[in-house]
Amino acid sequence: MSSYLTKRITYMILILLAASLLIFCLYAFTPGDFISGNMKLSPERKAELREIYGLNKPVLERYIIWMKNAFHGDFGYSLAQQRPVLTLFNDYIWNSFLLAVVSTFFTWFIAVVIGVVAAYKLYSWFDSLIMVLIFACMSLPSFFIGLLLIKMLAVDLKWLPPGGMITTGSNATGMAYVSEVIHHMTLPVIVMTLLGLGSLTRYFRSNMIDVIQQDYIRTARAKGLKERKVLFVHALRNALLPAITLIGFELPGLFGGSLIIEKIFNWPGIGQLYMSSFSTRDYPLLMGFTMLIAILTVIGTLLSDLLYKIADPRVKL
Numbered sequence: 001m002s003s004y005l006t007k008r009i010t011y012m013i014l015i016l017l018a019a020s021l022l023i024f025c026l027y028a029f030t031p032g033d034f035i036s037g038n039m040k041l042s043p044e045r046k047a048e049l050r051e052i053y054g055l056n057k058p059v060l061e062r063y064i065i066w067m068k069n070a071f072h073g074d075f076g077y078s079l080a081q082q083r084p085v086l087t088l089f090n091d092y093i094w095n096s097f098l099l100a101v102v103s104t105f106f107t108w109f110i111a112v113v114i115g116v117v118a119a120y121k122l123y124s125w126f127d128s129l130i131m132v133l134i135f136a137c138m139s140l141p142s143f144f145i146g147l148l149l150i151k152m153l154a155v156d157l158k159w160l161p162p163g164g165m166i167t168t169g170s171n172a173t174g175m176a177y178v179s180e181v182i183h184h185m186t187l188p189v190i191v192m193t194l195l196g197l198g199s200l201t202r203y204f205r206s207n208m209i210d211v212i213q214q215d216y217i218r219t220a221r222a223k224g225l226k227e228r229k230v231l232f233v234h235a236l237r238n239a240l241l242p243a244i245t246l247i248g249f250e251l252p253g254l255f256g257g258s259l260i261i262e263k264i265f266n267w268p269g270i271g272q273l274y275m276s277s278f279s280t281r282d283y284p285l286l287m288g289f290t291m292l293i294a295i296l297t298v299i300g301t302l303l304s305d306l307l308y309k310i311a312d313p314r315v316k317l
Helices: 002-028 043-052 059-071 085-120 125-139 142-156 174-211 215-222 227-239 242-256 259-264 270-280 283-311
Strands: none
Touching: 002 059, 002 283, 085 125, 085 174, 085 227, 085 242, 085 259, 085 270, 085 283, 125 174, 142 174, 142 259, 174 227, 174 242, 174 259, 215 227, 242 270, 242 283, 259 270, 270 283
16 A cells, blocks of 8 residues: 555656646746736836746746745735735635535435435336436536526525625624525525536436346345345445545535636635636636646545545455
8 A cells, every 4th residue: 555655646746747837838828917918007017027026037947936936835926916826715715615515415415315216216207307307407507507596596586695605794703604604605505516416316326227236236135135225235335436436526626616606606716716817817826726726636536546445445556
């Protein structure tokens, strides 16, 4: 195990170094930046700012400086927001993380239950209805579902607020603040759950159909075990094994934010900040965020491999 981890960590470092060079060059060679695109600045002031932030240096030298600072926890300074990049991440990324964690929990829980029942009742009216709903969730765009639910639940029925994280002008603290945040996040969580539910339910349903046809499932039934125990203990445990590989892709998604959902519901998350940085050409923030997603991706891949080994001892690392 130790030799495997050493080898994988070495590969991760090499991959991240290559990714960092690619990310830096991608934004460095993109025409224009925040300073050159700011029409309010005089040519003298632009030249002064480029000198201060080192934007007039060769690309390779700038990359080395950026990487040296990144190793010390400094991903640069956002010119548009006038704040350090990591400070902005700390202010916004946890809002996105809150939405992602709650919606991911409900998505996986509902997908597992519905997938198991649909596989057990294969080709029944329940299975047919589930398949129709699955394809509906997979085909409808996120902005359409979001705007539809805002119209129904927020505008017409007035059950939920249409957007934001807290009520405008609210000074709530303690449990009142928590209750207010939960009330505001309910609608975006519903939309994010519906968007992820379709493909994941179909995935679990297909795995369960393959597993319940195995010989050991028939043996468990022949021993007189209850059907619930056969499905949710024996069959589900093996059906979940392929799903472990999906965990590697869930980790960057937890911190990456949902660009469209956060924009629709005016949720102050990292996704909305990332999108606004494109219009202002705030390259330090864009580079820092893209590098963060790359780091989370390689870590998530390593975790999924280790979890797969723990869940199935037959797998060799």
